[in-house]
Amino acid sequence: MASPTDGAPGPLGVVVGADGTRTSLDAVRWAAAEARVRRLPLRILHAAPYAAGSEGPLRHRADDILARAFTVARRAEPEVPVTTERTDDEPAPSLLAAARRARLVVVGMGGGRGAFADARCHGDGVVVLHAGPDGALLAEGLRPWTARHPDVPVRLEVVAGQPAAALLAASVTARLLVVGTHGRGAAARALFGSTSRQVLRRSPVPVVVVDPAAVAGPRGHPAGPAGSAPPGSSRNGG
Secondary structure (H helix, E strand, O other), rough: OOOOOOOOOOOEEEEEEOOHHHHHHHHHHHHHHHHHHOOOOEEEEEEHHHHHOOOOHHHHHHHHHHHHHHHEEEEHHHOOOOOEEEEEEOHHHHHHHOOOOOEEEEEEOOOOOOOOHHHHHHHHOOOEEEEEEHHHHHHHHHHHHHHHHOOOOOEEEEOOOOOHHHHHHHHHHOEEEEOOOOOOOOOOHHHHHHHHHHHHHHHHOOOEEOOHOOOOOOHHHHHHHHHHOOEEEEOOOO
């Protein structure tokens, strides 16, 4: 079992950002549970540019944040291997760097293969929401996924209005929301597009944001219609 200061490089499982806030500690608990379900290790990451080159109080503050998050994760899921890592970069580039080696990145706000893999892990179904026309094209794009996961119940809903509003309405009865992002430009936008940011701010349930460029669909297909992971909400058979 790794120690709370072991940040050795290598492939990562579930990565969660921690900044010492109650929200981030909730994210650590959720990430630990996901690591257990997915049978992956957990890496807790704290971006501490404020402590770069420091061996005094600022460095102690960063170490305390990681130690507290480590304790929360171990108490929540004692069997999950947990390591911690402190970086000197800002949070967004630190998480993006970790994402290149991770299966899932978790961020608390006030990876894997998207909705189907998560639903299978938890014994749930998937509701795929599409805000706009071309519902038939969407159904066609889903076929490789439904063929690969025949045990996951799927329901397709074509809705009117803005995608964020539709997702937030669905979140009332969902366990988890999965959204694709097309954010570009600055590091923060690379993490979250406009719809993702709206959903993250207001969703009452956890949100998984999937970068379409990082997800390959079955047999080389795009990760859903228009190259995006199927945006949906998964909960208890749909």
